[in-house]
Structure formats: structure tokens, C-alpha cells
Amino acid sequence: MPAPAAPRSRAAGGGLARAIDAIVDAPRFAHAWWGVEVRSLRSGRIVYARDAQRNLKPASTLKLVTTAAVLDALGPDERLRTTLETSGRLDGLGRILGDAYLVGRADPDLSARFAEGRPTAAFEEMADALRQAGVRRIVGRLIGHEGLFPGERRGDDWTWNDLVWGYGAEVSALSFNDNVAELTVAPGEREGDPIVVDRAPVTAYYRVTSTAVTGPRAGTRELVLKRDFGTNIVRLSGAIALGAAPQTLTVAVEDPARYAATVFAEVLAAKGILVDGGVETSVAPLPSGLRVLASHDSPPLAEVVKVVNKVSQNLHTEMLLRLLGARVKGEGTVEMGQAAVDDFLHRLAVDSESWARQDASGLSRSDLVTPHGMVGLLAGMDRHRSAAAFRDSLPVAGVDGTLEHRLQQPPARGNVLAKTGSIRYVNALGGYVTTRSGDRLAFYAVVNHHTGPSSDSLGALDAIAAVLAAQ
Structure with a gap:
């Protein structure tokens, strides 16, 4: 059955529409672009929509598409x-x-x-x-x-800065330790002492050189990390303030x-x-x-997908897209993976013709989706044979994953299962809500081009989810 068409503006929803409008129409978002859609899973009716057909950058909520497609193709019990x-x-x-x-x-x-x-x-x-x-x-x-x-x-349209850090690690069919080195850095005992650096794993494959020192407690000098492209030499300079807590840096390796x-x-x-x-x-x-x-053998695919969506693991998502291409189309490339995803979206009757997907993880700044299409995906996966594995992979509000410290109060806590997404000037949230009245909703909300504090956008997205949970 075809998915219901999205209204150009908002659907009738009385108090719900007024509550969401008040959030997205706040003066601080005057120059931002919003897209929102909410659909009842019980009736299939769209209960709210705001520019739901607009193409917007999804950030890491694009992982919903990749993980849904790989569960469809391989099933939750597959091992690698x-x-x-x-x-x-x-x-x-x-x-x-x-x-x-x-x-x-x-x-x-x-x-x-x-x-x-x-x-x-x-x-x-x-x-x-x-x-x-x-x-x-x-x-x-x-x-x-x-x-x-x-x-x-590497992904199309990833930035140079992305490639230094773990979230932009190179993609390979043979990947180890998320293709990163983990450096735990801490100040020494006294001001002027070299900083303390612990490496994991300890291996000759990469090298760490450091001139960084322990700075004064109130010092403003910062630690600087560099890795020259084409090498696996990590250079540390600058300072860490005396008494500062240890921090772990995940550095991509070549x-x-x-x-x-x-x-x-x-x-x-x-x-x-x-x-x-x-x-x-x-x-x-x-x-x-x-x-x-x-x-x-790897854990079951259900557990692999859970890592992807709970903690928003970019490398794993990119590997799954290429695996999808290899298994479904006979070639483990991004292009064949995307072709397999296109076939899946068509079978699920997801309105995705206007989308642009350059990668699997949403790190590309050229990815574009519509809220209407994303809600169609969520609704389709709620009826899918792998629905339980898909839902279980999502962060639970106030409990785990990237929502552990968000939406911690009832009725949202435990009742919002949603994937988060954040890159510069982009924040998104999409998933499922069980309302106070017992209805179940699929929702997707995204804001682009908000140049103010990201806390504004996160707070607004959480407020929308909380409004839905209170219905």
C-alpha cells in the first residue's frame, strides 16, 4: 500500500500542532530550516507535518536507512x-x-x-x-x-579534519579496533612535567611523539594533536592543565x-x-x-546494528553499506551498496526519489533526505520481519546510547526510541514514541542552518519528542 502523501504544511492536530509550532517558530530559529513529520502507526494518519517534503541534511539519522536495508537483506542472525x-x-x-x-x-x-x-x-x-x-x-x-x-x-564529501579522528576512519573489509588508536592523556604530577600518554593497543604500527607538558591549573594553553596524512605518526604538543581529568582521544590510522x-x-x-x-x-x-x-565469527548482525545506532558508529555503517553491495549486487562498493538500498526503499514504498545519499553514515555534507520519506521508512520497518531488531537498535531516551543523558524525565524517558544526528549546523532526531494514551508514533524532526548554539537545536528536538510522548 502506498505511503500517505505528506501535506505541504502542517496537518490538523489541535493542541499538538500548536505545541510543535511554538517550538520550531521560536525567534532563535528565524533563519533555520525545519522539517517535521509525525505519523500514527495505529491508523497510518499523519498527525503533524511541517515542510516534510523538503530535502534536508540528516547527519547520523541516515544510519536508519543503512541499518534497515542490511537487516532486510541479511537478517538479524547473520554472522561475519x-x-x-x-x-x-x-x-x-x-x-x-x-x-x-x-x-x-x-x-x-x-x-x-x-x-x-x-x-x-x-x-x-x-x-x-x-x-x-x-x-x-x-x-x-x-x-x-x-x-x-x-x-x-573514504566517504564522499568528508572533510580533511574528519579523516584525522575516529569518526572519519578509513573503511576496509579487514578492520581492527575501529581502525583507530586510542590515546589516554593526562597531566603529570607537577607543572612543567611531560604529560602522561597511554596507548591502546600497544603496537609498533603507529608511533606517538609528544612535547606536551603539564600546565598551570588555570592555564588556557590547550593540547594539540596532529597526524600527517600518509603516516601513522601522532604528534602531541601544547599543554594539559595540572589536575585535569584524563581524556581519551581516538585517532584514525592509515x-x-x-x-x-x-x-x-x-x-x-x-x-x-x-x-x-x-x-x-x-x-x-x-x-x-x-x-x-x-x-x-562476529556477533549476530542484530548486535552489530545495535552498536551502529546506539552509539552512532560511522565506520561500521560504511562497512555495512559496502557489505550490502557485495551480498546483493556482487560488488562491495558504495555505488552498489546504494543501489541495493534504492531497491529496498522501493520495495518498502518509501518516497525517496528526491534524496541524495553520498555515504552510509551521514557524515557527508551532501546527504539529503525528506522527513516524509524517513517517516515512511520508520513505518515500514515497524511492520518488517526484522522490526524487533531494528527497534532494539535505537537509543532509549534517558537510558542508553546517544539519548542516555537526554529526555530523562517522564513521560519521554523509556518511551522514545530514536536515532540522533549532529554535524555542523545540523541536528536531527527520528524514531518511535509510545504516547501517554497508548498510541505509537513514528516521527522525524530535523533542523538545518541554525548557526546558534547546538544546544538550542537539541533542546527543541527533545521538546518535540516530549510533546509527542505526553499525548
């Missing part, structure tokens, strides 16, 4: 397997006589996330399997294979597949398995005749 493979013979001395391939198949959680804080847990598991099989040496090379995703590692293979080689060495031929990477087709020496 990383393998170590070789065609080399294992001789009587415990030597693999040939190269070994660490094959990435888009598991985004080769990290500490599901491993009790141990980032190398998956690699340790695979190394232990090799030891048990009698392997003590790889005579050839250890090759990190990322051929499932042959295209560009060449993720080499990062993963290097750390795996270090884990193998620690387990007494040496690699003679060094570490390389490849996107070329895998050679024939390979057999699996060890493997690691």
Missing part, C-alpha cells in the same frame, strides 16, 4: 567470519610453507567491544587455534586481504588492513608463532586452493 587461510603445506616442523591470508569479510567488531576490553581477543583466539594445530612458523608472508571492498576507503595484519603478526609472535616474510596487504582475488587454518 574472518579467516586465516593458506595453500601452503604444514610440514613436520610446524612450518606453513607458503603465504597466509588474513581475510576480512566486513566484521566491524574485531575489537574490545564484545571481548571484555581486550582489543586483540579475536586474534588471540585465532593464534591459539594455530598453536593447537601445531603451527609454529609461517615461512611466507602474512597478507591482510581486503578485496571484498575494492573501492574508495591503511586499516595493514594495521590489522601487523597487530595479528605481533599476537602470533607473542604466542610463539613467527612470520618470516613480513606483512603485506592485497585486494586482488584470493588464490585458488586455500584452506582455512583459523576463523572468528
